[in-house]
Amino acid sequence: MAGGKPYLVGHQEFAALYGVEAQMVSQWLAPSRAVLDPATAIVVSGVRYWPLGFACRFGQMTARPKTLHLEVKERLMAEQGEGWMAFSREELPPIVGQQEIIELFRLPKQGNLATAIATGRFPECDWLLSGSRLWLLDSVIEAAPGLLNSARSLPWEVDEQVAAALREGRYDGPGSVVFTRGRHARKRQ
Incomplete structure (x- = not known):
């Protein structure tokens, strides 16, 4: 890599x-x-x-x-x-989106991340693809101290177990699965 x-x-x-x-x-x-x-x-x-x-x-x-x-x-x-x-x-290196980031920092709700992004406190995304923002995991982890310093109430501390799972390709939390839609989804139910 x-x-x-x-x-x-x-x-x-x-x-x-x-x-x-x-x-x-x-x-x-x-x-x-x-x-x-x-x-x-x-x-x-x-x-x-x-x-x-x-x-x-x-x-x-x-x-x-x-x-x-x-x-x-x-x-x-x-x-x-x-x-x-x-x-x-x-x-590919470990890549994250908003669902993985919320889990990585154990944020109580998606709005916390959305506010950090909208106010420019969160690092600029590494990609904007098909309408979605993506980041290198390392970009997000490197930003943690700055996020912590600018936070009023959120801890912005990296959950090391989630970070390790993302790095090792064994993350199975929110966002790790594509939910099938349409006729193929109905066949699996």
Whole structure:
């Protein structure tokens, strides 16, 4: 794993790479289609994200090859700033979203985090993908002392067990699962 920030894509960015609607990525993931293996993605705050390198190779790995839009790839890389190209989920550092952060700091409610973000006390997100903010776990942990110093009543102390679970890829708390919707969800009930 390289240091720094890898390039990532969510559903919207993945779809844009191939000039399709974001719903198509969900269809590729559907068990009835089995075009895109869900295990190729990481799950952050209940949403799948893929390394950009994998997403760019995906079009040539399918039975019906898809054309990669290189201009979209370049735009995504420029929007994400300096980074590196990962090709598998195993290469990615620990990445968190709001659900994991709430658990990491044992915040009593989501509004506490939302206020810290809105007032600029929380660190700037490392990615804004498909409308969601994501952070490197290390970015969040490094910000803890500053958050603690600026807090009126919240402790902003890192739960080391949650941090270890996130680092080791064994976190199973809020946000660790994608909830299936639609007809496939009904079949599992």
